[in-house]
Amino acid sequence: MTYKQAGVDIDAADEFVRRIRSLVERTTSPRVMGNYGGFAGLFRLDYNERLFKRNYREPVLAAATDGVGTKLLVALAADRLDTVGIDLVAMNVNDLVCCGAEPLFFLDYIAAGKLSPKRLSEVVKGISDGCVTAGCALLGGETAEMPGLYEPKDFDLAGFALGVVERKRVIDGRNARPGDVAVAIGSDGPHSNGYGLARKVLLDKGGYSLDDRPPELEGASVGEELLRPTRIYVRAVLDVLAQYKVKRVVRAMAHITGGGLPGNLPRVIPEGLTVRVKRQSWTPQPIFRLIAETGNVDEIEMMRVFNMGVGFVLIVAPDFVRPVMNRLRRAGERCWVLGKVRRGGPELEWA
């Protein structure tokens, strides 16, 4: 008996590696060191050469790992595989920038029932797109064929992002104070959270198919709305931080993921403070209303499960709200004043 007869196809693995080569190379930077034997990806933290010069005094490494949850099951059902990779990168790099870190590189883990070079390279296409948007190198990855754990067409994804921030510029919320302003950046939909509930409500209970275009969605299909990729906030946020290298203008930041605003915003500001959120300052996308109405989900539960249209929040010193928002808009983001920091907590207040 041979390995191939036992179901492990090394030729498919080789073809996959050939297919993704250019997708990896387009994310690279001069700080990525050659593939020495390839047991590990190597990345120069300091870089003294001209252009791309980087030096850190007291570098703090920031690391995050995440998957895309059951959004993957929607992508598999729709056989639309080129966007979940963007979600994968986004979920990780948006977490990284919350502490002020600049993402340097990303690694992916793909486990599949059957290694289909064509389908899985579509996934890597999305990962590569996400890395380009986030400005980080796709430094490595692992693709595992695991029949018996996954159905032949199924796969799972995990991502790992590494970033760096000067120790003195770590953003940890400790400078937040009453009167600071919460600036929201808009999301593009549910991003990668709440799909357990969204699928149950829309696909099971509501009986919608992914191709349905209910009038509530104003022309879009259920699948389109559910598969819209997670926005990557890295460039906009780093742009703001680069403007205020000395002053502590941005006091805290939160990526709004599972748990929604109530689960993510309070944890980045010190005890004894809360944010009074102006509920009328924005309108959630139609997909959220469709989920709430179809599933008879109350508003408090919706807020706890979904981002409800708020993808990211910056807590900003009051005098700098206008220039920060201008800069976010110039970077292409929708943003607005979400509320104000005040004494109280730990729960958010609603106005």
Added chain:
Amino acid sequence: MTYKQAGVDIDAADEFVRRIRSLVERTTSPRVMGNYGGFAGLFRLDYNERLFKRNYREPVLAAATDGVGTKLLVALAADRLDTVGIDLVAMNVNDLVCCGAEPLFFLDYIAAGKLSPKRLSEVVKGISDGCVTAGCALLGGETAEMPGLYEPKDFDLAGFALGVVERKRVIDGRNARPGDVAVAIGSDGPHSNGYGLARKVLLDKGGYSLDDRPPELEGASVGEELLRPTRIYVRAVLDVLAQYKVKRVVRAMAHITGGGLPGNLPRVIPEGLTVRVKRQSWTPQPIFRLIAETGNVDEIEMMRVFNMGVGFVLIVAPDFVRPVMNRLRRAGERCWVLGKVRRGGPELEWA
């Protein structure tokens, strides 16, 4: 409808986090920074405080990602969950040290059909054990509940390890030359590779159960041999490297994983060189013989799929073979002269 009714159990997630807290804390170091909001794990690369003092001139970051492959299916079948975490750490950190990097921290991704705090904390116990052995901090992790992708009791694991190496001390094989000596360090069995074939041969074709104790295994059961954790070579290897900070004594290193010696050893030495391997210099463990005989797998195929008893190889300057081997032995490793570097290649030569 609520999130819980949709099948996502936040209470179980909270219980899991409580259970693993001490497992995470025992791996920590003063270089791990507090949990600021927790969107990312923070780790100080340079550390100027007394004790643990670390400074890097030109730090190169090394990163690896890997899973444990279908060894997981053996662990699930045996319901023995506390060792695959060691494999997960080992597969990653052994890759890292090949370039001379010292592992700093590790992150894990666990995806399960149902989040069982008790079962999954056994997995984290193994991950924590592995991190302690490798001397790295368990800096973060993600645990995802994904019914619909995994059966309730099934789960998958992915790991990410980050290390650092001074640029001038990156080990990349370029200094290897004819006459250098390949020193083997013993494995503890198949480690985490070749399980597609091992399972097919022993469990399907051979009809063995995991509890069977065939005489060939000299008292051990099939399950025990298949679940023996991957050895972690980090401390032994770093011990050797610490001895020779200036001289280029260790020219190249290879972690023997999927592809075996023929797949892993040639890729760490320059083109035009090969290693002549003395096939009689060691005896593979009985489990390998049992697989070969039960499955009628020829020796070449066995060598290409399994480590066959060789877990790690160092290419060492000839004058330093004895002191290097002494040091490895003092660190608790079995080691021997496996062969010699000579002109030729790219295939290994066998003697």
